[in-house]
Amino acid sequence: MQRDIILASNNIHKIQEISQILGSNWNVISAQAIDPFISWNETGTTFLENARLKVKAIQDNPATPKGVCILADDSGLCVDALKGGPGVYSSSYCGVEGDHQGNVAKLLDAMQSIPEAARTGHFYCLLLFVDQDGREIPFEGKCFGSIAQVQKGGHGFGYDPIFVVPSFQKSMAELSDSEKNSVSHRGQAMNSFIDYIRSRSMI
Numbered sequence: 001m002q003r004d005i006i007l008a009s010n011n012i013h014k015i016q017e018i019s020q021i022l023g024s025n026w027n028v029i030s031a032q033a034i035d036p037f038i039s040w041n042e043t044g045t046t047f048l049e050n051a052r053l054k055v056k057a058i059q060d061n062p063a064t065p066k067g068v069c070i071l072a073d074d075s076g077l078c079v080d081a082l083k084g085g086p087g088v089y090s091s092s093y094c095g096v097e098g099d100h101q102g103n104v105a106k107l108l109d110a111m112q113s114i115p116e117a118a119r120t121g122h123f124y125c126l127l128l129f130v131d132q133d134g135r136e137i138p139f140e141g142k143c144f145g146s147i148a149q150v151q152k153g154g155h156g157f158g159y160d161p162i163f164v165v166p167s168f169q170k171s172m173a174e175l176s177d178s179e180k181n182s183v184s185h186r187g188q189a190m191n192s193f194i195d196y197i198r199s200r201s202m203i
Contacts, residue, residue, distance in 0.1 A: 002027050006034060006064065008054035008072035011098075013157040014186075018071070021181055021190040028071075035063045042074070047088055047126035048138060050074040055130055070130040071193075075185060077159045079107070079121035079147060081114045087124075090159070100158050104151065108162065111147055119147040123163065123172075125185035127193055137196060141188025145172075156180065 005022075006029045007015055019028045031038050031054075040057035044050040051072040058070050076090030086093040086107065094102035111119060127139040143165065151161035153173025160172035165183055168175060172184070181187040 003069065004029055004065075005069040005071050006031065006058055008040075008051075008058050008070060010038075011157075014073060017177075017181070017186060018073070018190065020177060021187060022194070031058060034058070035061050042088075042091070044074075045088060047074040047076065047124065048128070050088060051126050051128035051138075052136075055128060055136075059130075067132045069132055072128045072130075073125060073186065073189075074128075075123065075125040077107075077121060077163065078124055079111070079119075081118050081120075082110060104159060104162055107147070107159065108149070111149075114147075116146075121145065121147055121163075123159075123185040125189040127186070127189040129193055129196070137193075139189045139192040139196070141185040141190075141192070143172075143183055143185040143188070 002025060004027045007018060008031055009015060010030060010032050015028060015030050022028060038057060038061055040053050042050045042053060044053055051074040054072040055070050058064055076087050078084045078087050090103065091098055094106045096102055122145065123143040125141045129137045129139065145166055146164045148162045148164050148171060152171045153161050155175065156173040163172045164170065165172055165175065167183060168179065172180060
């Protein structure tokens with residue numbers, strides 16, 4: 001039987017990625033499908049705090065069915081030369097929430113003087129699952145790589161066009177969906193989540 005799970009995100013790319021990874025056993029419902037006007041402020045200083053804020057916005061909404069599972073994802077790009085930045089502020093790095101091109105342009109500008117060997121970093125994903133009983137179970141994933149000097153590839157979103165994955169020697173945006181899911185931070189966190197729900201006969 002297919003289970004419903006509300007994804008605390010309005011990012012269509014994340015919804016598609018997570019739906020592909022979870023497969024047909026789960027019906028992934030976007031936050032906007034519950035309430036077109038739902039919103040939250042990502043004011044946390046950690047990925048976990050932001051994930052909890054998203055979950056709370058779903059839980060507190062009167063349109064949310066009681067006892068439904070919720071999945072919140074907070075992720076970002078952590079660049080070593082920028083002391084871990086933009087990190088938790090990745091989606092609003094340029095000052096405008098969700099402006100992917102603006103964020104990429106600002107990051108490339110900030111990295112102009114950084115030599116090739118020092119352009120290292122990683123994508124980080126914190127996945128917070130809240131089961132039907134309200135229990136929180138966090139999962140995390142990391143994908144290490146380097147920051148390119150120019151954008152390449154037309155897939156993915158966010159910083160994918162400038163993040164080079166060593167095992168493929170391509171940007172994240174040049175990878176197929178299956179290739180990306182096999183190495184990505186979100187894919188790793190999702191695999192841990194799937195192992196968890198499988199061990200509890202939820203899949």
